[in-house]
Amino acid sequence: MADFLIVGAGIGGLATAQALLRLGHGVRVYEAAAELREIGAGVVLGANAMRALDELGLHAAVRPVGTPLTAVHLLDEHGRVLNRADTTAFTARLGYDNLGVHRADLQRELLRALPPGVVHLGHRLAHFEQTATHVTVFFENGAQATAEALVAADGIRSRVRRQLLPASQPRYAGYTCWRATVRAGIPGLPTSGTSETWGRAGRFGLVPVADGRLYWFACLNSPEANNPVLRAYRVADLQRHFAGFHAPIPQVLAATTDADLLWGDLYDLA
Template sequence: MKTGIIGAGIAGLTTAIALRRQGIATEIFESAPELKAIGVGLGLAANAIKAFRHLGIAEEVIAAGLSLNSYEILDEQGRIINTTDSQLLGKRYGLNNFTIHRAELHRVLQNHIVPGTLHLNKKAINLEQLPTGTKLFFEDGSETIVDNLIIADGIHSLIRQKLYPQVQPRYAGYTCWRAVIPNPGLTLNTAVETWGIKGRFGYVPLAGNKIYWYACANAPQNSPQMQAFTILDLRKLFNQYHAPIPEMLEHTQTHQLIWNDICDLPALPQYALGNILFIGDAGHATTPNMGQGACQAIEDGVILAEAWRKNGSFAAAAQYFEQHRRARTQWVIEQSYRLGKVAHLENRFLIKLRNKAFRIMPARINQSQLDKLFRIQFE
């Protein structure tokens, strides 16, 4: 029996590792000619590390990243709006705030897939559903037939567009620039996000004495002006924000910028279609405001493998996945979308009300959301 995975991102690689633990072989088809992750950082929350522990690779992932003291939301003058203490997170969920370079996470995951099962330069452009499987058509003219198909090729999945042409990514209303830079001598041990009238600016230290920062601003979708932004434009936009934001921008060059509009994905009619299953961003892409995009993709792989073990067939596992993943992933998408709207307010009066509300918010409200995210079992 042949199980194909389209996409060798975090979702695809984690799923291949999880299925291998159950004795299930996979073939991974990746469109890129080489497996090279975009050079930005990401946060992995307790639910993702718990999933990696289930796979037996958590310590390798942790060794490649950096644990942080806290996560803080500040206003543009640097005053605290909200904070999450890592010691409390560690006591309650077993992990502090954690950050890792995306390329490092990919490196760890690649080390745990079976050699020869990853096929590069294989861009899936179409499919044909057969009575006993699925035929895949690749851009290079080749074809293959798989018994089971896991679609994990991201928010712009070509195969999803063939099956669900009516479902298109939803623009969140703001655009984003990212960069990873050498630390210019700053002492950083927390993840920080600043909410100001000009937009959001976040930064986290990475292992290897590097810093990952991102800047988001309200803008029309696909704006040529935003796409043409240089580091000089960003320095001007955020020059009144608190230290060390101006210093980071001074030590960044235009060629280091990665730009994209922020989008998520409306709910698919189904994640599971017989022997076809959508996972990760191909099935439930979210905005990054809750730091859960990669985390949910990692959960997907582990839960699918466990469901297959329990239910005995891919089709039954896919249905189980549909029943147990849809509500959780859609909740993350909608919560993250709303949080982004709140973070990107431009009216000064509403900004003051928002900041005050976050400062006086009872701790139990924040805790209930964290519990919902992090108290997950994979057995």
């Protein structure tokens, strides 16, 4: 059995830790953040992701914190259906639901399933050095750790990837997004399906997560990344932008506070 270091306690790092432990390997996870706070918004886990979680023994923990999604609707700005994909076919074939879940709930359940002492917070990788048999990771706090293998799970701006594959750089995708999770209670909200509305002003998506909460995202094309005007957007700016969009989009925005808004440009790996 081998000894692994994993850098990053996001969804990928925590799930990989569970998988390696189940195979009998030694695992230590190092995370830059001093605490794993309830940040992020919603994610959709396909039936194949739910099957993978089952193989990790995590299905029973994750399934109750999400909402099963049975359809994906593509709408125009007046709410007319452009396309409807029935996702129950995947559920029937694989035997697992497609699930809308809050990222923080998913991360919490992945973390809770690990034995105590596996995850070390407050350790930001600075660089690593490797020999033919071992790899040593050096952290910004002065600590270091050595093992037989290192798994890079430190996200889109991974320092491990930058050191190992310097040519692989994040590439701005040409659009920027706001996300939030709101308490529902708004008439006309989807309860078991997701929708994405395409209009001249941009794209707007709705995904039910759990406990009557709804995750929404709004995307606008923007040729330049980190646009200072868009970065300063508040809910009122989005309301103006998406004013002509069908219900319940204006109502969802009206239920959102400026403090709920998460903003970020979208990047792909080139």
